[in-house]
Amino acid sequence: MHAQIRMWGGEVDLDTILAIRSEWNYEHCSQTPRCLCNSAKLYLHSLAYKQFVDRRTRYNHGSAKEWGRVFRIMRPIVQRATKLLPSILSLLRHKDEELAGLVAEIFDAAYGCALETETPRERLPERKRIAELRAAVRDIQRLLETLDELDTFTLIGIEHLIFDSGLPERTGGVIDRAFPREKLPVFLTTYRNVLEAYIALAEQGEHTFYTPDGPRAGLVSEAHKISRYHLGPEVKTTPGSDFSLFVSLIFEMATGERDASFAGAISRYARSAERADVDTWRTNQDDPDFEPLSTDDWEEKVRRRKSEYARQVRAAMDSLGPESEASGLLRNLRTLRE
DSSP, X not given: OHHHHTTOOSOOOXXXXXHHHHHHHHHHOTTOOTTSOHHHHHHSXXXXXXXXXXXXXGGGSSOHHXXXXXXXXXXXXHHHHHHHHHHHHTTSOOOGGGHHHHHHHHHHHHHHHHHHHHSOOOOOOHHHHHHHHHHXXXXXXXXXXXXXTXXXXXXHHHHHHHHHTTHHHXXXXXXXXXXXXXXXXXXXXXXXXXXXXXXXXXXXXXXXXXOOOOHHHHHHHHHHHHHHHTTOOOOOOSTTOHHHHHHHHHHHHHHOOOSOOOHXXXXXXXXXXXXXXXXXXXXXXXXXXXXXXXXXXXXXXXXXXXXXHHHHHHHHHHHHOTTOHHHHHHHTOHHHHO
């Protein structure tokens, strides 16, 4: 199969794409049943596929709407890939055994771009995100107080409704009769503590929020990671460069829009710290120009990062107070014990 892939002309059929996707999925999901629906292997991005075959995830507790959305976004991406994938792969260098993983990375980048294009998220200042989380903490606390005030008769009625509606069976036992009286208060208390710890860390400068720059900026970043690892075109701000073509082809695969311009997004990314980080670590070992950090330099970099993180955690604990349950949560971080 791989020898034929190198000979691709203008198109590749769905059966070949399915074979490649199946190879990657079986390799990374060892418990996957061989009889699993081909549509899942073909149309689900990597993380969703892993969740699909894992019965413990929320996707297997009746979230058909979520699955439907993933299939709806991925189906046109796969259809467009039949025409675009050969051109995308022609800009990269890869070994036969790397092909399945490489195709998975391309599909994941296209899916992320399509999803971000369909439901763009507002780029909020960090202080506003912190304010939103603080409001969530207050709401959780009010809910806990309300639950604590429920009388026994009401709780019995709620438990009966849970049992009579078949929720225990439909959720695999996640929700049962003990849920409102025993499990829910514990869950809400834990979630409140986690949010308080998260907020305290954010206020100490720990980078805890994803702030999307939009689908184009995100795609440029993902394309650079793929290209850097698979010895593809370098990031160049020159209009019409191979890297610009590489990004626009994945964008066309994601959205159907042809010959999109990425001049501004590539120019901003080229000057970013993220680009420098990717150039440092996401490099194919066969690249003769790659000069990795020495072991001593790398260990020193890791040590400084851990030391700074420990300082931020201690400062967050101080701001929460020694009696705070959220402070105790931070005190037990595995990162600090290593």
